[in-house]
Amino acid sequence: MFFTYLRRELRRRRKAALVVASGLALGIALVIVVSSVSSGMSKAQDKVLQSLYGLGTDMTVTKAAAAPGSGGTERPRFEFDAKDDDEASQSTDRVMVQGFQTLAADTVDKVGAQDGVADAVAGLSLTVMKVDGQFKRGEFKQDESASQGGQGGRGGPGGGQPQGEVRGGGASFDVNSFTVYGTDVTRQDLGPLTSSTITEGRTFKAAETDAEVAVVDAAYAKEKELALDKTVTVSGTDYTIIGISTADSGDAAANVYVPLKQAQTLADAKDKVTTVYVKATDSQKIEPVKAAIQKNISGTTVTTSADLADTVSGSLSTASDLAAGVGRWLSVAVLVAAFLVAGLLTSSAVSRRVREFGTLKALGWKSGRVTRQVIGEALVNGLMGGVLGIAVGLAGAYAVTAISPTLTAQLGSSGGGGRMGGGGPMGGGGPGGQSASKTLDIALTAPVSLTTILVAVALAVAGGLVAGAFGGWRASRLRPADALRRVA
Amino acid sequence: MYQLKGVTKRYMRGKNPVDALAGVDLTIEDGGRLVIQGPTGGGKSTLLQMLGGLDRPTSGTVELDGVDLASLPESRLTKVRAESIGFVFQSFNLIPTLSAQENVETALVPLGLGAKARRERAAEALESVGLGDRPTHLPSEMSGGQQQRVAIARALVKRPKVLLADEPTGNLDESMRDEIMELLDGLWREHGLTFVMVTHDSSLARKAPRVATIRKGKVTVTENAAA
Secondary structure: OHHHHHHHHHHHOHHHHHHHHHHHHHHHHHHHHHHHHHHHHHHHHHHHHHHHHOOOOOEEEEEOOOOOOOOOOOOOOOOOOOOOOOOOEEEEEEEEEHHHOOEEOOHHHHHHOOOOEEEEEEEEEEEEEEEEEEEEOOEEEEOHHHHHHOOOOOOOOOOOOOOEEEEOOEEEEEEEEEEEEEEOOOOOOOOHHHHEEEEEEOOOOOOOOOOOEEEEEHHHHHHOOOOOOOEEEEOOEEEEEEEEEEEOOOOOOOOEEEEHHHHHHHOOOOOEEOEEEEEEOOHHHHHHHHHHHHHHOOOEEEEEHHHHHHOEEOHHHHHHHHHHHHHHHHHHHHHHHHHHHHHHHHHHHHHHOHHHHHHHHHOOOOHHHHHHHHHHHHHHHHHHHHHHHHHHHHHHHHHHHHHOOEEEEEEEEOOOOOOOOOOOOOOOOOOOOOOEEEEEEEEOOOOOOHHHHHHHHHHHHHHHHHHHHHHHHHHHOOOHHHHHHOOO | OEEEEEEEEEEEEOOEEEEEEEEEEEEEOOOOEEEEEOOOOOOHHHHHHHHHOOOOOOEEEEEEOOEEHHHOOHHHHHHHHHHHEEEEOOOOOOOOOOOHHHHHHOOOHHHOOOHHHHHHHHHHHHHHOOOOOOOOOOHHHOOHHHHHHHHHHHHHOOOOOEEEEEOOOOOOOHHHHHHHHHHHHHHHHHHOOEEEEEOOOHHHHHOOOEEEEEEOOEEEEEEOOOO
8 A cells, every 4th residue: 555655646746746856856966966076086186196106106205305505406517519520510418317306225115114105116217408409610701892902991901911700600409308217127016107008019027127228108209209129319328119108197207217227327326216106005094104204214205195186286176176165065055955845845745635644544544654655755756856866967977078178287396306206207397496397188077986876876865854754744743633624 | 332521622712712522421322323413613523523532632531432532542542543433524535646445445554454355345345335336436536426435435444333424415415415324324224333423414413313412512412213
């Protein structure tokens, strides 16, 4: 009888049921869209961070920034010899440690020994600035009129001396800058290279600790027309290209990857590293690990994903703030309003059915049975709202993913270089420790997780129960005599 | 057997107390037939509510077979209504979304009968009121007289001891009225029910063996030997 009565009532009052269900559906759909967009934002941020850190890195350890004026930085100098050979082009390059700050290589072992550290891998980030071009000497042109007339020439009344001027000449130099990352080939499960996929060739072998081999980023390889098995020259050393890597998102962490020892040799930075990539044993305990490292290893700066996320700006940050703030509050407000409206409509429906419920009580139905009937109807309304809301929410999330609005993320640290660890292709991270910043375009998606669906179902049930509680409370307070008095 | 002693029901109308029933003493024998008459607002329906356990008196006792309905806890009172008392209302009070048979079945739900038993007994009850061929009709698809027949079937399907009817013919035309009264009289005789009916209709009152007239909360009972 419960289900027959329920079915009939819902069919008869389908308009009212639809209003209640639609209100709940709107709230639930908003929750799905907002939470899926938030999850998309979070994914986008993760992508941005991943492109810097690589997969699985919880924090990086770099040398603490030197105080201004401490003389910790050196400017690159380029020296060209004056040569007699007119047309000879000259080339020189300078390999610089990114941020000009290094840590001792044994820092990685100290970091690895800290409580809560699962893994620690070191790397050396370099910037290579290559300047090549040529000087052209000026040409002396003799003043013909002066030599002929001997008067009023520019050479003055020097008599006998050739008169004229130097014309042309100058210098034409091309500056090419690229980044090199020295990777620990024995432990490639952590670090910037994990944010790229080897699309051609292979990655480093563990034995290639000091081999003259390189993995080149696909975009850089294309730009410089580099290919597998060819060589890339870094500061006079030819490296055989064994693999081409493609960044999983955004820009790659470096243009060229070489074994760590090779990078140290190139930069004349024996036993030095710029960054230690750290994976914590528990992703929930990152802050204590950070504190421990900073306390126990002096002169280091520890940057967690959360710290880095704080430096994200641009439309991604704005949209993320919007989703977290306005979106969340809007969906909560709509949901609460929907619950209340559903409750009031159910309660009002009970008021219209006073005679019906009074009759049932007169026939011997217990209050509980009448209340259950009301709650059952409200629950089905809620579930209908849930189904409708999930459908609308999924459609909304699908639409966001289909449109894939592009968000710009700017990652910047105001401090000197080096804070960003393996900070990618040096946006502004050039000489002099300018602020390191990186701009990435990320397509926003709105992935709907099973948890979100389960939350939606729970909300639908909760909405139904709230509505049912309103109506049920009203129904339970009815006295059979009150109901029948309206008839008399 | 009903035995009412000193039953008073006091309502507050604004700040003024009004006695709908004022110290009513009344006895109704098992299988008896009583018609309650009186002017509008005289307390007829209130008295019926007391008899049906739908409301409790302000003071006094309403005993049904020795059990005081006025002091029974709600759950027991609900059980008494479910098992022993059948109601017929002026406006039929059928559930509009349920078919005739399902409406009759609603009276069997509190008795905990299985679905099959409920269906069988509801079909029998509909048959007994002459609506065996319309089990699937909705109330909106039936005339007033037919709806009241369904309501009567619903009241009797649980095989109650008492049948309480509040103006059962109040919404029906004359021919329908006679039909329904004939049916109720027949069922009363057939089932040996205690039958109490509230009516405005003097012609119906004249046919009753006992008439309780209620004015300003006071009851006067007259025996009608001719009926």
